[in-house]
Amino acid sequence: MNSKGFSTDLLTALYIQFGAWLLGRSGPHKAALKINGHYSFFRTLDTTWGAAPSYEQLLQYFGARGLRKAENPMRFLTETGIVTVSAQLRDQDTERRRLAAILMEPADSWSAQLLSDYVDTLRAKNQQGGIDLRSVRLAARAAANLLKSAQVKSGTLPSQKSLELFWRDSPGQVATVTGFIGHLNKRHGLKLQVKPDARWLSTAKRQKAERDLVAMVGDTADDDFEARWIVKSLAYFHNLPRVSRTGLVFQPQDFQGVAGYNVSYQDKTLWVPSAESFLRADPVV
Structure with a gap:
């Protein structure tokens, strides 16, 4: 019945093939209970691409988290060789989404601007091959934590005192936050101590x-x-x-x-x- 809901022969055949795969994997009882829950995934493939897209296209549309929710359809697509999973692309997508979440954290526009300016410089280094996305995300995490700790008001910047308080409360982030401190010094003419005495x-x-x-x-x-x-x-x-x-x-x-x-x-x-x-x-x- 579900196979009649697709607009292309390719997705109709793919969904029927998936049903047979699920039957062999789970048995008739479990397959019958689960098959309807997977229809929306294949329907999305039908309306968006009209065929099985590449893994990169799936990532862009669903995200790594969304693909994890579609565990059985993705397992079917990979086991049958229809889609080739790239762990590197998956990890990059996860890092991008984590970074986007960090950029949304500041409660005020000034802190958001300070954080965004810094992340822009990190992204430029990433595009040039200087650092990977994980390093960008970790540096942004430390910068966001410092801005939250310092509670900067509009137009003001972290002081040496607020920086030392942050170091004391989060000594494990001392090394990670040095890039942000150097960025503030260079961009805003500050003279903050980049790291504390050993x-x-x-x-x-x-x-x-x-x-x-x-x-x-x-x-x-x-x-x-x-x-x-x-x-x-x-x-x-x-x-x-x-x-x-x-x-x-x-x-x-x-x-x-x-x-x-x-x-x-x-x-x-x-x-x-x-x-x-x-x-x-x-x-x-």
């Missing part, structure tokens, strides 16, 4: 890690609290800020009468205190 930054990172630990104490009921606590503890006590919870191996272990955990990290065993021990006293490390 010793100051080290202290700021430790203070931030400690604040993160204290903030976690109220979330002890979460199912993954132990793993999250250990990751943050490794950052604070062992200066390991990028440890992933995935594959984390640990076990409860007291040390000098203090409750905590032994954590396997690379070829080492590291100890961190439990949340209760951290609050009661300065743990031995």
